[in-house]
Amino acid sequence: VVSGEPYRLRFPVEAKKTKVEKEIDAGWLWKKIVHNAWQSAEPGVLFWDTVLRESVPDCYADLGFQTVSTNPCGEIPLCPYDSCRLLAINLFSYVEQPFTPEARFDFEKFKTHARHAQRLMDDILDLELEKIETILEKIERDPEPDIVKATEQSLWLKIREKCRQGRRTGIGITAEGDMLAALGIRYGSEESLDFCEKVHRTLALETYRNSVTLARERGAFPIYDAAREAKNPFIQRLREADHDLYSEMLQHGRRNIALLTIAPTGTTSLMTQTTSGLEPVFRISYKRRRKVNPNDKNARITFTDEVGDAWEDYHVFHVPFKKWLKIKGFDPAKVENMEENELQVIIRQSPWYRATAEDVDWVSKVHLQGRVQKWVDHSISVTVNVPENASEELIEKIYLTGWEVGCKGMTVYREGSRSGVLVSDKKEEKPEPFTETVAPKRPRELDAVVFNFMNNDERWVAVIGMLAGKPYEIFTGRAVDSFTVLTQVSEGKVLKIKENGKNRYDFQYTDKDGYKVTIEGLSRTFNKEYWNYAKLISGVLRHGMPLPYVVDMVENLHLESASLNNWKNGVVRALRKFIPDGTRPSHNTCPMCKTDGLVYQEGCLHCKNCGHSECT
Incomplete structure (x- = not known):
């Protein structure tokens, strides 16, 4: 990618005879990886050349310790049949007088516990071997023929062999972010890079020192060979940092083929109630x-x-x-x-300000990982969290920087790129789109529902045309002459008739004997002013305004005459009948208890909190 040279794809990668092999543009493939990571947080990347170059177990590749993959989270590159064994030390617990000017990291206690941790991990290996022996004995006792048991037995024999030969462990840490905060060091700053490297150099030296001590007490891992490891970059760094340790290792060997890792420690950090692994705090609140x-x-x-x-x-x-709040005199409650x-x-x-996963300097975070990786013989599981508006160029820069500073792998999560993942509670203010709507075309006939109401001393009817089960139009008028029959009818149809180039609306219903009766000219008894208001209401219904808002609009019409206001109230009562129970009104503050508890129930507003009802 950097040199611009083509890349040769091979599958299987290490096979002498491949099924697929072709030359491709490395830059094209890299851009595709970056784009997909930006779009969906997949794939993460493993810098395989760095993994193999730095791997201590790969000094014994010809003896079966060639790295072929990693555990699921990527913190331990593994050979076939080996195991991922993890232990985490809580770094926050070593900060004395945290969040004060006198805060300091207790390196002596940390060194002691690092040595204890390595002894504990070696004991766990012996327990693992005991359990493998139990499994093999169980297989031996099983009544099935040897040919049936052979595959399972062979598998466990190979696992036992790798456990005995290498005695691989995975000592790591958690709470790196909180350790820095407790010391008053901002995550990602140059000071944090220096201090974190010091902590992990100390951890590496002490665990390797204790592995040498255990080799003297219990014996080195069986295939240890100092000559094989002499040119390994990690072993060379240990030699430069502590010549005496390296000399003792040459003399006594080492108990474990590889010792260190940094896992995500998600569940562990829930128990310790700290930040996880190498990560900064995801969010403070x-x-x-x-x-x-x-x-x-x-x-x-x-x-x-x-x-x-x-x-x-x-x-x-x-x-x-x-804890910081209390120390600084705040009441957390x-x-x-x-x-x-x-x-x-x-x-x-x-x-923690400017040092959370959301707002830390992401490239500096990668530099911190690179500094720490120098003192971790396995790998580090890390996710770089970036905001939703992060560009593909930033993702590419993070990945390239990771490779340049010696990281062995990483993933990037852009907020919102995956569902079901932790998201921020920050809401970006986006302008609501203002769109035009087109009313659905009116068919020749519509089902209709009839309502009766009193306007002063006069009986009125409201005929509401329905489309797809929703109010589409409304006609209202006095129940006089032939329209008095509508006071006895609850449903029918509104017919749209074109006559002499003009539209006419008729009402049709079925009488008790099953005959269809049509009343022509619904507008005949309509006062022109009422007719215009009804056209306005029909217009907003046709264009899909939610009914609670239509009701709110009609209720707030400022009309001069009492007759018009009575008519308006009748229309509101008719429209409310179509609002589903439980729907909130456009303004749902109860006038009695002042809570937002109003909902529609059978066309009336009821308060769920205090029981107030406008219809009682």
């Missing part, structure tokens, strides 16, 4: 809801659900952030209930 009593004067109701339960939003804090703008003022004072 989250919003959650709790159910509250709407009659509690101290409750701050921010949401009422569809069954009428009242809820209050509150902040949930990253646990070390709460009070901060928890602050408005977002007030909370942000406090967050800007904290050591």
Whole structure:
């Protein structure tokens, strides 16, 4: 990619005789990888040349330790039949007097615990071998013929051989981000890069030192050969950092073929209540809801659900952030209930400001990973979180920087590129699209529903034409002459008749004897002013305005005469009958309890919280 040279695709990659082999444009393939990572957070990348070049176990490739893949999260490159064994040390726990000017990292205690951790991991290997022996004994006792048991038995024999030969371990860390915050060091800063490298150099030296001690006590891993490892870059770094350690290793060997890793530690960090693995804190504050009593004067109701339960939003804090709040004199319980703008003022004072997964300098984060990787003989599982508006060029820069600084692999997650993944509660203000609509064409006939209401002392009817089960148009007029029959009818059809170049609307219904009766000219008894208002309402119905908003619009018409206002109220009552139960009105604050609890029930507004009803 960097040199612009073509790339030869091979499958299988290491096969002497391939099924597929062709030359392609490396730049084209790289751009495709970057685009897909930007679009869907897949694929992550493994820098395989770096993995193999740095791998200590690959010094024994001809003895069966050739790396062919990794565990699912990518932190341990593995040969066939070997195991992924993980242990994590909580770095936050080694910070004395955290979040104060006197904060310091206790390196002596850390060194002691690193040596204990390596001894523990070696003991776990012996337990694993005991369990493998138990499995093999069980297979031996099984009544099936040897030919049936052969595959399973062969598999476990190979696993046992790899466990005995290499005794691979995976000691790692968690809470790197919180360790830095507790020391007052911003994640991604040059100071953080230097300090993190110091911590992991210490971890590497002490675990390897204890592996040499265990080799002296218990014996080295059986295939240890110092000459094979002499030119390995990782072993050379150990020799430069501590000549005495290297000399002891030459004399006594080493108990384990490889020792170190950094896993994601997601579940582990939930238990320690810290940041996970090498990562910065994902977010300092989250919003959650709790159910509250709407009659509690101290409750701050921010949401009422569809069954009428009242809820209050509150902040949930990253646990070390709460510790920082207390040290700095804040009351976490009070901060928890602050408005977002007030909370942000406090967050800007904290050591996590500009150091979360969302706003850290992403390229600096990759540099930190590269500095740490120098002292991890396996690999590091890392995801670089970038905002939704991150460009493909940024994704490419992150991946290329990772390769340049010596990372062995990484993934990138652009917010919103995958569903079901953690997302930010920050809402981007996007302008609502303003679109035009075209009313569906009116068929010649529409089903209709008839309502009766009183306008002052006069009986009126409202005929509502329905299309696809929704109100499409409305006709209203006095129930006089032939229209008095409509007071006895509940449904029928509205027919659109073209006559002499003009449209006429007739009403047709079926009488009790089954005969169709048509009343021509619905507009005959309509006052012109009422007719124009009805045309206005029909227009917004045809263009799909939600019924609660249509009702709100009609209710808020400012009409001068009492007769028009009575007519308006009748139209509102008729339209409300079509609003489904449980629908919220456009303004749903109850006039009695002042909560957002109003919903439609059988055409009337009821409050789910206090029981108020406008129809009682």
